[in-house]
Amino acid sequence: MTRIKSWTDTPSKPRYAPPPGAVDAHCHVFGPQAEFPFSAAAKYLPEDAGPEMLFALRDRLGFTRNVIVQASCHGADNRATLNAIAKSDGKARGVAVVDPAISDEELAALHEGGIRAVRFNFLKRLVDDAPKDKFIEIAKRIAPLGWHVVVYFEADLLEELKPFLDAIPTTIVIDHMGRPDVSAGPDGPDMRAFRELLRSRPNISTKVSCAERLSRLGPPAYDDFIAAVRPLVEEFEDRVLWGTDWPHPNMQDAIPDDGALVDLIPRLAVTEALQRKLLIDNPMRLYWPEEVG
Ligand code: 0GY
Numbered sequence: 001m002t003r004i005k006s007w008t009d010t011p012s013k014p015r016y017a018p019p020p021g022a023v024d025a026h027c028h029v030f031g032p033q034a035e036f037p038f039s040a041a042a043k044y045l046p047e048d049a050g051p052e053m054l055f056a057l058r059d060r061l062g063f064t065r066n067v068i069v070q071a072s073c074h075g076a077d078n079r080a081t082l083n084a085i086a087k088s089d090g091k092a093r094g095v096a097v098v099d100p101a102i103s104d105e106e107l108a109a110l111h112e113g114g115i116r117a118v119r120f121n122f123l124k125r126l127v128d129d130a131p132k133d134k135f136i137e138i139a140k141r142i143a144p145l146g147w148h149v150v151v152y153f154e155a156d157l158l159e160e161l162k163p164f165l166d167a168i169p170t171t172i173v174i175d176h177m178g179r180p181d182v183s184a185g186p187d188g189p190d191m192r193a194f195r196e197l198l199r200s201r202p203n204i205s206t207k208v209s210c211a212e213r214l215s216r217l218g219p220p221a222y223d224d225f226i227a228a229v230r231p232l233v234e235e236f237e238d239r240v241l242w243g244t245d246w247p248h249p250n251m252q253d254a255i256p257d258d259g260a261l262v263d264l265i266p267r268l269a270v271t272e273a274l275q276r277k278l279l280i281d282n283p284m285r286l287y288w289p290e291e292v293g
Contacts, residue, residue: 003047007247012259016266017062019276023283024063026175026207026243028071029054029084036083039075043126046073049247051084057246058091061262066092067287069119069150069175071249072126078110085114093287095119095150100134102141111145116287117173118142122153122161132164139168148172148286154179155190158197171203171286173241176210182228183216191228198236205239205282208232211264212248212256220260226267233268233278241283242268 031038031048038045058066066088070081078096085092095117096110118138122130139149148171153161158178165172178197180190198204211225233240242265244258269275284292 003045004250004252005047006249006251006255007049008255008257011057011060012257014061014259014262016263018064018262018265018279019272020064021284022063022279023065023067023241023287024058024061024244024246025067025241025283025287026069026209027054027066027246028069028249029080030071030073030247031080036074036077036080038073039077041075041128042073044073044250046247046249050080051087054084054246055088055091057244057258061244061258064091065283065288067095067243067283068092069095070097072097072121072123073249078113078115082110082113082115088114097121098138098142100131100137102138104141107141107145111147115147117148117150119150119152119175122151122157126152136164136167139170143169146289150175152176155181155193158190158193162197165197165201165204168203171205172201173286174204174206176213176245177206177208177229177232179210179214180228182214183224184228185224186228186231188228191232195232195235198232198239205241205286206232206236207241207243208268208278209241209243210245211261212245212251212254218254219256220263222264226264230268230270233274237274237277238282240269240278241286242278 030046032050076097076099081094093114096115120135150173152175211222215222215225217224269278
Protein backbone atom coordinates (compact mmCIF):
# COMPACT_ATOMS: atom_id res chain seq x y z
CA MET A 1 0.00 0.00 0.00
CA THR A 2 1.24 3.52 -0.78
CA ARG A 3 2.17 5.40 2.36
CA ILE A 4 1.24 9.04 2.52
CA LYS A 5 3.78 11.78 3.01
CA SER A 6 2.60 15.08 4.41
CA TRP A 7 5.81 16.99 5.15
CA THR A 8 8.46 18.71 3.07
CA ASP A 9 12.10 17.59 3.01
CA THR A 10 13.16 21.16 2.23
CA PRO A 11 11.70 23.49 4.84
CA SER A 12 12.97 27.04 4.55
CA LYS A 13 15.24 28.41 7.26
CA PRO A 14 13.01 30.76 9.25
CA ARG A 15 13.94 34.45 9.48
CA TYR A 16 12.74 34.42 13.10
CA ALA A 17 15.17 32.86 15.57
CA PRO A 18 13.37 31.31 18.56
CA PRO A 19 15.00 32.11 21.91
CA PRO A 20 17.49 29.50 23.25
CA GLY A 21 15.50 26.84 25.09
CA ALA A 22 12.41 27.14 22.86
CA VAL A 23 10.03 24.16 22.91
CA ASP A 24 8.16 22.84 19.87
CA ALA A 25 5.22 21.71 22.01
CA HIS A 26 3.26 19.77 19.39
CA CYS A 27 4.88 17.35 16.98
CA HIS A 28 4.68 13.64 16.24
CA VAL A 29 6.78 10.71 15.05
CA PHE A 30 5.62 8.00 12.66
CA GLY A 31 7.40 4.67 13.18
CA PRO A 32 9.83 3.61 11.92
CA GLN A 33 7.13 1.12 11.09
CA ALA A 34 9.51 -1.84 10.74
CA GLU A 35 10.07 -1.49 14.49
CA PHE A 36 6.84 0.16 15.56
CA PRO A 37 3.95 -0.91 13.32
CA PHE A 38 0.85 1.23 12.97
CA SER A 39 -2.38 0.37 14.74
CA ALA A 40 -4.90 -1.87 12.97
CA ALA A 41 -7.40 0.97 13.51
CA ALA A 42 -5.16 3.67 11.96
CA LYS A 43 -7.09 6.07 9.74
CA TYR A 44 -4.03 7.06 7.73
CA LEU A 45 -0.81 5.21 6.94
CA PRO A 46 2.13 7.57 6.61
CA GLU A 47 5.70 7.08 5.51
CA ASP A 48 8.21 6.84 8.32
CA ALA A 49 8.98 10.12 10.06
CA GLY A 50 11.25 9.04 12.87
CA PRO A 51 13.25 10.73 15.61
CA GLU A 52 16.34 11.56 13.56
CA MET A 53 14.21 13.50 11.09
CA LEU A 54 12.39 15.27 13.90
CA PHE A 55 15.59 16.30 15.66
CA ALA A 56 17.15 17.52 12.38
CA LEU A 57 14.08 19.71 11.85
CA ARG A 58 14.25 20.95 15.45
CA ASP A 59 17.84 22.08 14.90
CA ARG A 60 17.11 23.64 11.50
CA LEU A 61 14.20 25.65 12.90
CA GLY A 62 16.18 26.78 15.95
CA PHE A 63 14.25 24.94 18.66
CA THR A 64 15.83 23.24 21.67
CA ARG A 65 13.16 20.76 22.81
CA ASN A 66 10.17 18.80 21.52
CA VAL A 67 6.93 17.61 23.01
CA ILE A 68 6.02 14.51 21.04
CA VAL A 69 2.30 13.80 20.90
CA GLN A 70 1.27 10.22 20.28
CA ALA A 71 -0.29 10.21 16.80
CA SER A 72 -3.58 8.37 16.21
CA CYS A 73 -1.99 6.05 13.63
CA HIS A 74 -0.07 4.39 16.48
CA GLY A 75 -3.20 3.90 18.61
CA ALA A 76 -2.43 3.27 22.28
CA ASP A 77 0.95 1.66 21.53
CA ASN A 78 3.29 4.42 22.68
CA ARG A 79 6.56 2.69 21.78
CA ALA A 80 7.39 4.95 18.81
CA THR A 81 6.92 8.05 20.98
CA LEU A 82 8.96 6.53 23.84
CA ASN A 83 11.70 5.51 21.41
CA ALA A 84 11.97 9.08 20.14
CA ILE A 85 12.06 10.49 23.67
CA ALA A 86 14.77 7.97 24.63
CA LYS A 87 16.88 9.11 21.68
CA SER A 88 16.47 12.83 22.44
CA ASP A 89 19.13 13.19 25.11
CA GLY A 90 16.59 14.63 27.51
CA LYS A 91 15.35 17.17 24.98
CA ALA A 92 11.96 15.56 24.37
CA ARG A 93 9.00 14.63 26.49
CA GLY A 94 5.71 13.17 25.42
CA VAL A 95 1.95 12.92 25.46
CA ALA A 96 0.61 9.35 25.42
CA VAL A 97 -2.64 7.71 24.41
CA VAL A 98 -3.60 5.06 26.95
CA ASP A 99 -6.16 2.36 27.26
CA PRO A 100 -8.45 2.59 30.32
CA ALA A 101 -7.21 -0.86 31.39
CA ILE A 102 -3.60 0.34 31.73
CA SER A 103 -1.97 -0.78 34.98
CA ASP A 104 -0.29 1.49 37.55
CA GLU A 105 3.03 -0.18 36.66
CA GLU A 106 2.58 0.68 32.98
CA LEU A 107 1.73 4.28 33.86
CA ALA A 108 4.88 4.46 36.01
CA ALA A 109 6.91 3.11 33.08
CA LEU A 110 5.45 5.79 30.80
CA HIS A 111 6.43 8.44 33.36
CA GLU A 112 9.94 7.00 33.51
CA GLY A 113 10.02 7.15 29.70
CA GLY A 114 9.23 10.89 29.68
CA ILE A 115 5.44 10.98 29.31
CA ARG A 116 3.80 13.91 31.10
CA ALA A 117 0.24 13.93 29.69
CA VAL A 118 -2.45 11.83 28.04
CA ARG A 119 -4.36 12.83 24.93
CA PHE A 120 -8.10 12.47 24.39
CA ASN A 121 -8.97 12.73 20.70
CA PHE A 122 -12.56 13.47 19.64
CA LEU A 123 -12.02 13.73 15.89
CA LYS A 124 -14.21 11.14 14.20
CA ARG A 125 -11.97 11.02 11.16
CA LEU A 126 -9.05 9.97 13.42
CA VAL A 127 -10.54 7.63 16.03
CA ASP A 128 -13.43 5.16 16.19
CA ASP A 129 -14.43 5.95 19.71
CA ALA A 130 -14.11 8.77 22.27
CA PRO A 131 -15.58 7.39 25.52
CA LYS A 132 -15.94 10.38 27.87
CA ASP A 133 -16.55 8.29 31.00
CA LYS A 134 -13.40 6.25 30.39
CA PHE A 135 -11.40 9.39 29.63
CA ILE A 136 -12.46 10.86 32.97
CA GLU A 137 -11.37 7.66 34.74
CA ILE A 138 -7.99 7.90 33.03
CA ALA A 139 -7.67 11.58 33.98
CA LYS A 140 -8.24 10.69 37.63
CA ARG A 141 -5.58 7.97 37.41
CA ILE A 142 -2.91 10.23 35.88
CA ALA A 143 -3.55 13.25 38.12
CA PRO A 144 -1.40 11.94 41.01
CA LEU A 145 1.55 11.60 38.62
CA GLY A 146 1.46 15.36 38.04
CA TRP A 147 0.44 14.84 34.40
CA HIS A 148 -2.14 16.85 32.52
CA VAL A 149 -4.68 16.11 29.81
CA VAL A 150 -4.48 17.17 26.16
CA VAL A 151 -7.80 17.30 24.32
CA TYR A 152 -8.33 17.49 20.56
CA PHE A 153 -11.77 18.43 19.22
CA GLU A 154 -13.40 20.63 16.60
CA ALA A 155 -15.32 23.83 17.30
CA ASP A 156 -18.78 22.34 16.83
CA LEU A 157 -18.17 20.10 19.88
CA LEU A 158 -17.08 22.82 22.29
CA GLU A 159 -20.44 23.48 23.95
CA GLU A 160 -21.23 19.78 24.34
CA LEU A 161 -17.80 19.05 25.83
CA LYS A 162 -17.98 21.62 28.66
CA PRO A 163 -19.30 19.18 31.33
CA PHE A 164 -16.61 16.71 30.28
CA LEU A 165 -13.88 19.34 30.54
CA ASP A 166 -15.24 20.37 33.95
CA ALA A 167 -14.94 16.78 35.20
CA ILE A 168 -11.21 16.63 34.47
CA PRO A 169 -9.21 17.24 37.67
CA THR A 170 -5.96 18.36 36.03
CA THR A 171 -4.68 21.12 33.81
CA ILE A 172 -6.11 20.75 30.30
CA VAL A 173 -4.33 21.73 27.09
CA ILE A 174 -6.58 22.07 24.06
CA ASP A 175 -4.98 21.28 20.72
CA HIS A 176 -5.18 23.99 18.08
CA MET A 177 -7.78 26.01 20.04
CA GLY A 178 -10.41 23.41 19.28
CA ARG A 179 -10.14 24.23 15.56
CA PRO A 180 -12.06 27.50 15.31
CA ASP A 181 -13.13 29.16 12.08
CA VAL A 182 -10.45 31.87 12.13
CA SER A 183 -11.70 33.39 8.89
CA ALA A 184 -14.50 35.08 10.88
CA GLY A 185 -11.88 37.12 12.75
CA PRO A 186 -11.16 37.51 16.46
CA ASP A 187 -14.80 38.30 17.19
CA GLY A 188 -16.25 35.54 15.05
CA PRO A 189 -18.42 33.03 16.93
CA ASP A 190 -15.77 30.33 17.35
CA MET A 191 -13.02 32.60 18.65
CA ARG A 192 -15.43 34.35 21.01
CA ALA A 193 -16.68 31.03 22.37
CA PHE A 194 -13.13 29.80 22.84
CA ARG A 195 -12.00 32.96 24.66
CA GLU A 196 -15.08 32.64 26.90
CA LEU A 197 -14.07 29.07 27.71
CA LEU A 198 -10.59 30.18 28.76
CA ARG A 199 -11.95 33.13 30.76
CA SER A 200 -14.25 30.88 32.76
CA ARG A 201 -11.83 27.97 33.24
CA PRO A 202 -8.38 28.92 34.52
CA ASN A 203 -7.13 25.33 34.31
CA ILE A 204 -7.32 25.37 30.49
CA SER A 205 -4.37 26.25 28.27
CA THR A 206 -4.16 25.90 24.49
CA LYS A 207 -1.82 25.45 21.57
CA VAL A 208 -2.04 28.42 19.23
CA SER A 209 -0.82 26.23 16.41
CA CYS A 210 -1.99 24.88 13.06
CA ALA A 211 -2.31 28.01 10.93
CA GLU A 212 -1.82 25.58 8.05
CA ARG A 213 -5.02 23.72 8.96
CA LEU A 214 -7.13 26.65 10.13
CA SER A 215 -6.35 29.53 7.79
CA ARG A 216 -8.47 30.04 4.72
CA LEU A 217 -6.18 32.74 3.33
CA GLY A 218 -3.27 30.31 3.52
CA PRO A 219 0.50 30.61 3.20
CA PRO A 220 2.85 32.25 3.55
CA ALA A 221 1.13 35.04 5.54
CA TYR A 222 -1.85 33.20 7.04
CA ASP A 223 -3.28 36.66 7.79
CA ASP A 224 -6.69 35.47 9.00
CA PHE A 225 -5.07 33.11 11.52
CA ILE A 226 -2.83 35.87 12.86
CA ALA A 227 -5.69 38.36 13.18
CA ALA A 228 -7.90 35.88 15.03
CA VAL A 229 -5.28 34.36 17.31
CA ARG A 230 -3.03 37.28 18.36
CA PRO A 231 -5.62 38.68 20.81
CA LEU A 232 -5.84 35.27 22.44
CA VAL A 233 -2.07 35.16 22.94
CA GLU A 234 -2.20 38.62 24.51
CA GLU A 235 -5.11 37.89 26.83
CA PHE A 236 -3.88 34.46 27.97
CA GLU A 237 -0.12 34.95 27.80
CA ASP A 238 0.56 32.38 30.54
CA ARG A 239 -1.68 29.71 29.00
CA VAL A 240 -0.53 29.41 25.39
CA LEU A 241 1.91 27.01 23.73
CA TRP A 242 3.06 26.63 20.14
CA GLY A 243 4.06 23.67 17.99
CA THR A 244 4.94 22.84 14.41
CA ASP A 245 2.60 19.82 14.19
CA TRP A 246 5.33 18.17 12.08
CA PRO A 247 4.99 15.75 10.21
CA HIS A 248 1.59 17.34 9.62
CA PRO A 249 -0.69 14.28 9.60
CA ASN A 250 -3.13 14.25 6.70
CA MET A 251 -1.79 17.44 5.10
CA GLN A 252 -0.50 15.71 1.97
CA ASP A 253 -2.60 17.99 -0.28
CA ALA A 254 -1.33 21.19 1.32
CA ILE A 255 2.11 20.45 2.72
CA PRO A 256 3.27 23.44 4.77
CA ASP A 257 6.74 24.99 4.89
CA ASP A 258 7.84 24.62 8.52
CA GLY A 259 10.11 27.66 8.22
CA ALA A 260 7.14 29.83 7.20
CA LEU A 261 5.18 28.51 10.20
CA VAL A 262 7.99 29.53 12.56
CA ASP A 263 7.97 32.99 11.01
CA LEU A 264 4.39 33.40 12.24
CA ILE A 265 5.55 33.32 15.89
CA PRO A 266 6.65 36.98 16.18
CA ARG A 267 3.38 38.04 14.54
CA LEU A 268 1.37 36.04 17.09
CA ALA A 269 3.48 36.97 20.11
CA VAL A 270 4.73 40.41 19.27
CA THR A 271 7.13 41.10 22.14
CA GLU A 272 10.14 39.13 23.34
CA ALA A 273 8.41 38.67 26.69
CA LEU A 274 5.36 37.10 25.03
CA GLN A 275 7.56 34.89 22.87
CA ARG A 276 9.44 33.68 25.95
CA LYS A 277 6.21 32.70 27.64
CA LEU A 278 4.83 30.99 24.53
CA LEU A 279 7.96 29.06 23.66
CA ILE A 280 9.70 28.49 27.00
CA ASP A 281 7.94 29.35 30.27
CA ASN A 282 4.52 27.84 29.52
CA PRO A 283 5.66 24.54 27.96
CA MET A 284 8.47 24.11 30.49
CA ARG A 285 6.02 24.42 33.39
CA LEU A 286 3.95 21.57 31.93
CA TYR A 287 6.62 19.24 30.58
CA TRP A 288 9.83 19.95 32.53
CA PRO A 289 8.44 21.30 35.82
CA GLU A 290 11.51 20.11 37.76
CA GLU A 291 13.66 22.55 35.76
CA VAL A 292 11.43 25.54 36.47
CA GLY A 293 12.36 27.46 39.57
C1 0GY B 1 -2.58 16.96 14.68
C2 0GY B 1 -3.70 16.77 13.84
C3 0GY B 1 -4.16 15.66 13.23
C4 0GY B 1 -3.78 14.31 13.51
C5 0GY B 1 -3.45 13.79 14.68
O1 0GY B 1 -3.06 12.04 16.12
C6 0GY B 1 -3.26 12.37 14.95
O2 0GY B 1 -3.31 11.57 14.02
O3 0GY B 1 -3.30 14.57 15.72
C7 0GY B 1 -5.18 15.88 12.23
O4 0GY B 1 -5.29 15.07 11.27
O5 0GY B 1 -5.91 16.90 12.32
O6 0GY B 1 -2.63 17.77 15.58
O7 0GY B 1 -1.56 16.32 14.52
